[in-house]
Amino acid sequence: MKSSQPKNIVILTGAGISADSGIATFRAADGLWENHDIQEVATPEGYARNPELVQRFYNERRAQLLEPQIKPNPAHFALAELEAHYASNALGHVTVVTQNIDDLHQRAGSKNVLHMHGELLKLRCVKSEEVVGWRSSQPVTTADRCQCCATPQPLRPHIVWFGEMPFYLEEIDYRLNQADLFVAIGTSGNVYPAAGFVASARRLGLPTVEFNLEAGSNASQFQQAIYGRAAVTVPQWVDALVRR
Numbered sequence: 001m002k003s004s005q006p007k008n009i010v011i012l013t014g015a016g017i018s019a020d021s022g023i024a025t026f027r028a029a030d031g032l033w034e035n036h037d038i039q040e041v042a043t044p045e046g047y048a049r050n051p052e053l054v055q056r057f058y059n060e061r062r063a064q065l066l067e068p069q070i071k072p073n074p075a076h077f078a079l080a081e082l083e084a085h086y087a088s089n090a091l092g093h094v095t096v097v098t099q100n101i102d103d104l105h106q107r108a109g110s111k112n113v114l115h116m117h118g119e120l121l122k123l124r125c126v127k128s129e130e131v132v133g134w135r136s137s138q139p140v141t142t143a144d145r146c147q148c149c150a151t152p153q154p155l156r157p158h159i160v161w162f163g164e165m166p167f168y169l170e171e172i173d174y175r176l177n178q179a180d181l182f183v184a185i186g187t188s189g190n191v192y193p194a195a196g197f198v199a200s201a202r203r204l205g206l207p208t209v210e211f212n213l214e215a216g217s218n219a220s221q222f223q224q225a226i227y228g229r230a231a232v233t234v235p236q237w238v239d240a241l242v243r244r
């Protein structure tokens with residue numbers, strides 16, 4: 001290993017990495033939040049008011065994710081290759097922290113993936129919080145019930161809504177503390193705590209790199225920026241790292 005080779009890498013991904021797979025981002029002009037009211041479909045209050053509307057919103061997302069043409073793109077595959085290369089050569093640990101609720105990192109072969117905003121293909125009992133898989137484009141209805149409680153309870157999307165605590169924050173903090181490099185790919189830097197990871201990485205003295213189509217809201221905090229489509233820029237970066 002050369003001295004310039006980072007050992008442990010934390011890679012934060014956002015909607016931009018899945019854009020090249022045909023999944024709409026949130027904040028683009030034609031993005032999801034342009035056509036849907038966040039308060040109605042992505043808050044606990046919205047779910048309490050109208051669970052049918054919320055289930056319908058996520059049913060549509062899930063059905064789209066399971067369409068045959070939706071596949072991981074070269075950026076997802078490159079990150080999986082990087083993780084496998086690091087593991088098989090005992091170079092260090094690659095962690096993908098994703099804000100995405102799709103499963104494209106796993107489909108590409110990544111194993112160390114922390115879904116901090118939850119997962120579309122899982123549901124959660126509203127009472128016991130037990131998580132169950134729902135890998136089907138069959139719609140979830142408000143009549144669907146858990147099998148874990150004595151009195152079967154509704155199943156909500158296993159998604160972190162606005163106002164809720166993201167998952168894996170302790171593990172992410174641990175991984176950042178172990179890391180030698182922090183990379184963010186395809187995220188606009190608008191949603192915290194993820195948007196604050198670059199500041200944490202800087203405090204820890206890590207080099208930081210942003211891959212994006214255009215500068216994100218927190219672009220000034222990154223030491224390096226690589227602009228372009230993730231499906232092009234990420235494989236180039238991984239190639240250079242793997243061949244060092």
Ligand code: APR
Pocket residue numbers: 013014015016017019020025026027028031099100117185186187188189190191211212213214215216228229230231
């Ligand atoms: N390659 C690289 N970056 C891209 C591409 C692409 N092909 N297409 C779009 N982008 C960039 C956009 O320029 C933007 O900076 O990806 C980013 C997407 O930003 P958002 O739509 O805001 O998505 P994200 O940052 O992941 O949103 C964070 O907000 O609503 C919540 O929970 C939701 O996890 C989501 C969180």
